[in-house]
Amino acid sequence: MHPATQPPRAIRELPDELISQIAAGEVVERPASVVRELVDNALDAGATQITLRLLAGGVRLISVEDNGVGIPASELPVALKRHATSKITSLTELESVGTMGFRGEALAAIQSVSELSVLSRTAAQDNAMLLDGRSGELQPAARAQGTTVEVKELFYSTPARRKFLKTDNTELAHCVEAVRRHALTRPEVGFAIWHEGKLVEQWRAQTIDAASGEDLNKQYLAALDRRLADVLGDDFLENSVAVHYQSGNVSVVGRAGIPDAARSRADHQFAYVNGRYVRDKVITHAARSAYEDVLHGHRQPIYALYVEINPTRVDVNVHPTKIEVRFRDGREVHQAVRHAVENALAVPRANMLMAHALQNHELPMAGTLGMGAGADGTSASGVATSPTRPNANWQQAPMPLAAGTRVSDMSALWQPSPRTSLPAEEHAAQSFAPTAFNATNAPTPSLQDVSPETWPLGKAIAQLHGVYILAENAQGLVLVDMHAAHERIVYEQLKTQIDAQRISSQPLLIPATFPATAQEVATAEACAEALQELGLEISTLSSKTLAVRAVPSTLAQGDAVALARSVLAELSQHDASTVVQRARNELLATMACHGAVRANRKLTVDEMNGLLRQMEVTERSDQCNHGRPTWRQLTMRELDALFLRGR
Numbered sequence: 001m002h003p004a005t006q007p008p009r010a011i012r013e014l015p016d017e018l019i020s021q022i023a024a025g026e027v028v029e030r031p032a033s034v035v036r037e038l039v040d041n042a043l044d045a046g047a048t049q050i051t052l053r054l055l056a057g058g059v060r061l062i063s064v065e066d067n068g069v070g071i072p073a074s075e076l077p078v079a080l081k082r083h084a085t086s087k088i089t090s091l092t093e094l095e096s097v098g099t100m101g102f103r104g105e106a107l108a109a110i111q112s113v114s115e116l117s118v119l120s121r122t123a124a125q126d127n128a129m130l131l132d133g134r135s136g137e138l139q140p141a142a143r144a145q146g147t148t149v150e151v152k153e154l155f156y157s158t159p160a161r162r163k164f165l166k167t168d169n170t171e172l173a174h175c176v177e178a179v180r181r182h183a184l185t186r187p188e189v190g191f192a193i194w195h196e197g198k199l200v201e202q203w204r205a206q207t208i209d210a211a212s213g214e215d216l217n218k219q220y221l222a223a224l225d226r227r228l229a230d231v232l233g234d235d236f237l238e239n240s241v242a243v244h245y246q247s248g249n250v251s252v253v254g255r256a257g258i259p260d261a262a263r264s265r266a267d268h269q270f271a272y273v274n275g276r277y278v279r280d281k282v283i284t285h286a287a288r289s290a291y292e293d294v295l296h297g298h299r300q301p302i303y304a305l306y307v308e309i310n311p312t313r314v315d316v317n318v319h320p321t322k323i324e325v326r327f328r329d330g331r332e333v334h335q336a337v338r339h340a341v342e343n344a345l346a347v348p349r350a351n352m353l354m355a356h357a358l359q360n361h362e363l364p365m366a367g368t369l370g371m372g373a374g375a376d377g378t379s380a381s382g383v384a385t386s387p388t389r390p391n392a393n394w395q396q397a398p399m400p401l402a403a404g405t406r407v408s409d410m411s412a413l414w415q416p417s418p419r420t421s422l423p424a425e426e427h428a429a430q431s432f433a434p435t436a437f438n439a440t441n442a443p444t445p446s447l448q449d450v451s452p453e454t455w456p457l458g459k460a461i462a463q464l465h466g467v468y469i470l471a472e473n474a475q476g477l478v479l480v481d482m483h484a485a486h487e488r489i490v491y492e493q494l495k496t497q498i499d500a501q502r503i504s505s506q507p508l509l510i511p512a513t514f515p516a517t518a519q520e521v522a523t524a525e526a527c528a529e530a531l532q533e534l535g536l537e538i539s540t541l542s543s544k545t546l547a548v549r550a551v552p553s554t555l556a557q558g559d560a561v562a563l564a565r566s567v568l569a570e571l572s573q574h575d576a577s578t579v580v581q582r583a584r585n586e587l588l589a590t591m592a593c594h595g596a597v598r599a600n601r602k603l604t605v606d607e608m609n610g611l612l613r614q615m616e617v618t619e620r621s622d623q624c625n626h627g628r629p630t631w632r633q634l635t636m637r638e639l640d641a642l643f644l645r646g647r
Contacts, residue, residue, distance in 0.1 A: 004592045017112055019082070027109045027320050030165060031058025031154055034110055034172035036321075038149050039182050040100035041107075041341055042066035044087065045147060048205055052179055057171030057195075059154050059162070069148040070122035073129040073138065079118065080133055082108040096311040100276065100322075107149075113161070114154045120147040176201055180231055181277040182272055184304060187227035200464065203230050221253065228255060232268065235261075236302065241347070243305065245340030250309050250333055252340035256287075257302030258349065259294045259623050268302035273305075273314060278325050283307065286334040290341035292622055293491075293585060296627030305337065346619035350456035350631070456532070456616050457631065460608035466600035469608045477634040482611060483599050484624035489614050491592035491625050494584065505535045505550040512560040516546040520565070523572045534580045538564055555583050589625040 028034055035052060042050050045068025055061035064270070064449055071079055078084050085104030088094050094102065110116055111133040121128035121143050129142035155162035165171060183191045183203045190205035206223035210216060221242075229237045239261035243251045257268070269281045283305065291301045315326040328331050457480070458473030467481040516524070524531070524538045524546055531538055535552035550562045555563060563583060603611070615621040615630070624630055640646060 016082070021495050027106060028113060028154075029321075031062055031171050032178040033321070034058065034062050034114075034151055034154065035064070036176045036178045036182075037101070037106035037110065038064040039179060040322075041149075042068055042147070043182065043186060043189065044099045045069050046102055046479075047146065047189060047471060049192075050179075051192045051194070052175070053194045054172060054175060055196060057165075057168035058163060058175050059168070059171065060152065062151040062154070062175075064146060065146065065148045070125070070128075070145055070147055071118070071120040072122055073120075074124065076120065076131040076138060077136060080111055080116070080131070094317065095315075098274070098311055102317070105320075110151055113157055114629050115149060115152040115156070117150045117152075118147065119143055119150075121145050160604070172200070181270065183231055184227065185272050185277065185306065187223035197337050203227065209333050217441070224306075225255070232304070236268070236304075240302065241344045241349075243303075243340050243344045245336060245343060247336045247339065249313060250307060250334060250336035252305060252307055252336055254305040255303060256290075256305070256341045256344045257407050258345070259291065259296070259299075259627060260303070260629060262291075262295055262299035262301050265298040265300065269300070270304040272306045273302075273316075273325055274308060274311060276316065276325070277323065279323055280325055282327060282330045282334050283337050286337035287341055290338045290345065292582060293625055294345060294623040294627055295621075297625075303341070304588060305340070307333065307337065309333065324452070325458070330436075338496070348456070348616055348618065348621045350622075351616055386628055413457075454614070457612040460605055461613060463603055463608060466602060468602070469611065471608070471612060475631075475633055476636040476639055478631055479622070479634070480612065480615070480631045482603065482608075483596055484599075485615050485621065485630040486611060487592050487596035487624050488621050488630060489611075489618050491589055492618050492620065494588040494592055498584065500590065504553045505537060506534075506553040507537075507547065507550045508558040508560060509546040511539075511549045512564075513541060513545055513547045514561045516568075517545055518543075519572060520568045521546060523568045529569070534567065536564065536567060536580075540569070552580060552584065555580070560582065592625060 029038065031054075034059065035309060039050060039052070042064060045066060047066035047068040049067050051063075051065040053061065053063040053065070075086075083104045085102060087099045087102040087104070088097065107116070116133035118131045118133070119128055119141055120131075123145055128141045129138055130141040131138050138551060153480050155165070176193055179191055179193055179201070179377040183189070187206040188208045191201070192199065192205045193201040204257070208216065208219045208223055208227050212219075221244075236257070237255070240257045243252060243254045243256050268428040269287070271278055271280060271287075272279070273283075287301065287303055287305065295301060309327075313328045315328075316322060318324045318326050454474055456473065458471040458478050460469055460471045462470045463482075464470055464479075467482065469482050471480065487590075521543065525540060528538075535550070536548070537550035539547050539549055541547050546564070548564045551558070551563060563580075566583075567580065597611075620629060
C-alpha cells in the first residue's frame, strides 16, 4: 500500500532499542565499522598492544583486546548506554576534540545489532569484571589490566542487513584495512590480527623512549618510517621522499611517493588530520595539484601525509563514521599540503641518492660535496638540513668540470638547429633562454678535488642516436633523454622568471559576459580581492550574469570565460591560484617543448656534461613537463646480471 493511502498514525516516541538500531545503521555498516570503533576506544585508553580476533570475516566474532587503563566496574553498565562517554563533557571540549572517539554512540549501537560483552580491569582492581550487554549481568572474571570487547553474531537482530554483507574474505580484507589505517599513524602501538585462529597480520610496536634524551619528534618520525615500511612494504619507503613542512597553524609530515611509483589506482593514499584517518577533498586535491606536471597520464600518486592543526580549527563532528572533517580555513590547509609535497618532490633525486651515498661513505672522494649549507650544517635560510636529504628549498652552486672538460659557453644548448624560420612559440622560448654558463667564473667549492664519477649524474661518455646521453657515475651507467631533460630545464627557468614578476592584468577590449550560478556570483563578490591578486577582474552585471573585464597578461589569448568559471569553482573550495598557475604552466610547457634541444641533434661532450650539471640543480628534473622520466640508472650489479658475470 502506498504510504499516502495508509491511515494516519499517532506521533509517539520510539523505543530505545529501535533508536539504537537506527543509529547503528549509520555507525555500523559492516564488521570493519565495528573494528574501527573498538580500536578507536582502545587507543583512547592508552593501549600499547591491540589484538584483533575474527571469525567468519568478523560476522560471527569480533574480539578486540588491549592493555589500556581499563574501565572501572562501576562505569561498565554506563558505558553501554547511548551518549555515554568519558571523552567530552562540554561544548568547549567538543570544539577541540583530541581523542579518536567522542560521541558515546558506538557501543550502544553495536550492542543493539549483536551480542556484546565487555571484560575490563583497571590497575586498582583485584580482578576483572565481565559485563553481558544483553542481560546487564556483571560478574568477576580473570584478566590482566586492560579491556576486551567481544561482538558475536553481528546483525543477528536485523537479518536484512546481514544479507548485504559480502564474502568472509571480503569482510576480512575490510577489517584488516581498518586496522592498517590505525597502524600507520600509531607506530608506538603494536597490532596483531587473527582470523579463524591463524595470524593474518602483525605489526610490532616501535620504540619511542622519552627518557633517552633524543628529540621525541625525530624519534617519532623514525618510528613512523619503520612502521610505513612494515605496513606498506620497503618499496614504499624506497620510492618516496620525506615531507616536512610548517606554515602558520598547519604542519605536514610524512612521505610522498616519487612520480615513477605512481599507480593506476588510488589505493596507497593515506591522509591523517591530528592522527585521525580522513577522506578529505581539500587534502586530496592539494596533493594531486602538487603532482600536476610530474605525473604521466592518469596515474595516481602514493603518499602518507600527516596534517597537524589546532583542534579548534577543524570540525570532526561532521559524519557519523568520523572519516570526514571540515576545516575552518580550507585554503590554509590546501596551501600547506600542496607546498609540502611540491617542496619534497622538487629536489632532484640524483642529488638525494648521492648525498645518501656520501653520508654512508659509499663513494670515494677527496673533499665533501657542497649541499648549499653552511659550515654549521644550516642552509641559507637558517633551517637545519638533514645529511641524507637536502633541504626542500636547496639550491646547489654551479659545479665546475674537471680540467679538460670545462664548459665555456652553455648557450650552445639553446641555439636552434639551422633553419630558415622558427615558429612563434620557439622565438618566445628563446627570449627566456637561460643565461650563458661560464665555468671559469663559477665558484669552486670542495668539488675541486672530487672525481667526475662522484657527480650525481656522472660524466658524459657518448651520445646514442642523437637521442640519449650515456654517462658513467659511481653506481654504473646513466641514460638521459636529452630532449625531455632540457625541456624540464627550460620549463623550470620560464616558471622562475614569471614567478619573479607580479601577475599583471590585461584589460579586455570587450568584457566577456556569461550566465552564472548563484554560487559563482556569491564567490565573485566575496573574493574580489583574491581575484585581483590572480590578475582577474570579474564584476557582477545582474543576479545571474558576470562579466570578465581583465585576465592575466600571459593568458590574454585564452578563453576568458572558461578561466573565470574554473577559478570561481576552485575559489569556492580551495586555493584558486592553482587554476591560474595551471593555465599559465600549460602555456610555458608548450614554449619549453618547442625551445628544448631536438632529437638527432649532435652534442659535444662539453654540451652533454653541461646538460647533466644543469639537471643536477634544476627542480623536478627527474620528469619532463609531461611526467615522463628524464633519466635512468643502471647499476654495475644490473649490468653484470645482463652478461651473467659472476655466475
